[in-house]
Amino acid sequence: MRNRLGIYFHVPFCKQACTYCDFHFSTQLNKVSELMEAIELELEWHIKTQDCQPLRSVYFGGGTPSVVDPKYLSGFVQTLDKSLGWSGDPEITMEVNPDDVNPTIIKEWKAIGVNRFSMGVQSFDDHVLRWMNRAHGAQEADRAIKSLQDAGLPNITMDIIYGHGMNNDLSWEADIEKFISYQTPHLSAYALTIEEKTALSHMAEKEKYIPMEDDQVVAQFLYLHQRLTEMGMDHYELSNYAFPGHQSQHNSSYWKGLPFWGVGPSAHGYDGHQRRKMNIANNALYVKGWLNGGEEAYEWEALSNIQMSNEFWMTGMRTAKGVNLEEWKNKFHLELPKNFDAIIEKWKSNQYLSLQENTLSCTPSGWMVMDAILSDLFLTETNY
Ligand code: SF4
Incomplete structure (x- = not known):
């Protein structure tokens, strides 16, 4: 389909x-x-x-x-x-x-x-x-x-x-x-x-x-x-x-990572694979750029697998559905952060995070500290 x-x-x-x-x-x-x-x-x-x-x-x-x-x-x-x-x-x-x-x-x-x-x-x-x-x-x-x-x-x-x-x-x-x-x-x-x-x-x-x-x-x-x-x-x-x-x-x-076009100054788009398009956030330059064929009015950013994975976490944890670890693994073939179990235990013991059927999601109080949870879970070139 x-x-x-x-x-x-x-x-x-x-x-x-x-x-x-x-x-x-x-x-x-x-x-x-x-x-x-x-x-x-x-x-x-x-x-x-x-x-x-x-x-x-x-x-x-x-x-x-x-x-x-x-x-x-x-x-x-x-x-x-x-x-x-x-x-x-x-x-x-x-x-x-x-x-x-x-x-x-x-x-x-x-x-x-x-x-x-x-x-x-x-x-x-x-x-x-x-x-x-x-x-x-x-x-x-x-x-x-x-x-x-x-x-x-x-x-x-x-x-x-x-x-x-x-x-x-x-x-x-x-x-x-x-x-x-x-x-x-x-x-x-x-x-x-x-x-x-x-x-x-x-x-x-x-x-x-x-x-x-x-x-x-x-x-x-x-x-x-x-x-x-x-x-x-x-x-x-x-x-x-x-x-x-x-x-x-x-x-x-x-939040599901589906493709979308972003049209107009400052809009972002995503090709559904590994590229993000970012439009210039300036009206006069945007108009000038498109009168000249458009190339100066936007740029593409190629996303690494780690960046894509972090986006998946960021968007997934914003939703009530949360992030299923099996789905994440099948999608990105990456290892979890080295201290993953300790991170999860810390946030679970504060009752900010729930782990059920291999799916992590925020509790109501956890929504309010999500940035801190995500910064623990994000992968970098060195922590996995
Ligand atoms: S300045 Fe414009 S875009 Fe920003 S909140 Fe007000 S109405 Fe909305």
């Missing part, structure tokens, strides 16, 4: 910069048209030169795809329609911000075939949203969610942020209850981290932002975990919860 393909489009525009965000985006909305034309060139290059398969998923991310005229996204989907075709019932996801959602534009998104919406809600507290420099308030999120539902598009996931110094446990619990009240099938919840060169990192340097204590961040995560799992949602990946049948098909393919 042929592989099926996923495509990620990075739409690198936002109305304004959120306090904490280090994604690649620009607020120069007057450059949308030239950038979208370059994305179309890159898409055509993929179709001409790469292994083409029917599409299982398309994901418009960013940035904020909902700030651009839907005609651009429609054009990309039409190109895909003509050249690749679709496999079964493909998932077409679009990230939207609440302030862009209205009944007219919803009709246009629906006509394109978008059938899953990822809404950047982040918080239901106006005070927190202002601090985050979000372009919307809580009421707009409420209106946007209900507008999509009223339009017969209930397949909505929300992004929500916890573990930040502007939240306390009561406001976090209120956010969770608000999310539950909408009866949407999926949630992505992220603990706030301070990324370099963001407004938040400057605030932290000047002590204008005091991060939440680690113990409280863990407690907020565990509360979320308990509340959502007791409602029947699966915690299927580190940051993701879904009711059965509503896991993100597109993101799951990253």
Whole structure:
């Protein structure tokens, strides 16, 4: 059976910069048209030169795809329609911000075939949203969610942020209850981290932002975990919860190591074997690169067997399924780290790790220390 393909489009525009965000985006909305034309060139290059398969998923991310005229996204989907075709019932996801959602534009998104919406809600507290420099308030999120539902598009996931110094446990619990009240099938919840060169990192340097204590961040995560799992949602990946049948098909393919194309500035792709494609994270150079044939707009990275194995661990341990040691061995033919048994015993005795039927996975508390677990498990040229 042929592989099926996923495509990620990075739409690198936002109305304004959120306090904490280090994604690649620009607020120069007057450059949308030239950038979208370059994305179309890159898409055509993929179709001409790469292994083409029917599409299982398309994901418009960013940035904020909902700030651009839907005609651009429609054009990309039409190109895909003509050249690749679709496999079964493909998932077409679009990230939207609440302030862009209205009944007219919803009709246009629906006509394109978008059938899953990822809404950047982040918080239901106006005070927190202002601090985050979000372009919307809580009421707009409420209106946007209900507008999509009223339009017969209930397949909505929300992004929500916890573990930040502007939240306390009561406001976090209120956010969770608000999310539950909408009866949407999926949630992505992220603990706030301070990324370099963001407004938040400057605030932290000047002590204008005091991060939440680690113990409280863990407690907020565990509360979320308990509340959502007791409602029947699966915690299927580190940051993701879904009711059965509503896991993100597109993101799951990253975690399963399936091939995907990454189109647009800063996007990454993977050929399904041992090569990763990385696009330049600069809009002007990306446009210039694609006007000149594309070679300056991306580079390939060949992955060693050890790098591939480490990626397998990293993506596998992020999922509830975990990593099956037999599967890993058959795939990579490598030896486990020399002190593997001691590593496992250490994390098991702390109740961060479980080993059942030859499969390692994180316990709920273990999710919060996964980076440390992985750094013990990663192979290097010398530890195996
Ligand atoms: S809207 Fe999203 S991508 Fe844009 S700055 Fe805010 S968090 Fe970052």
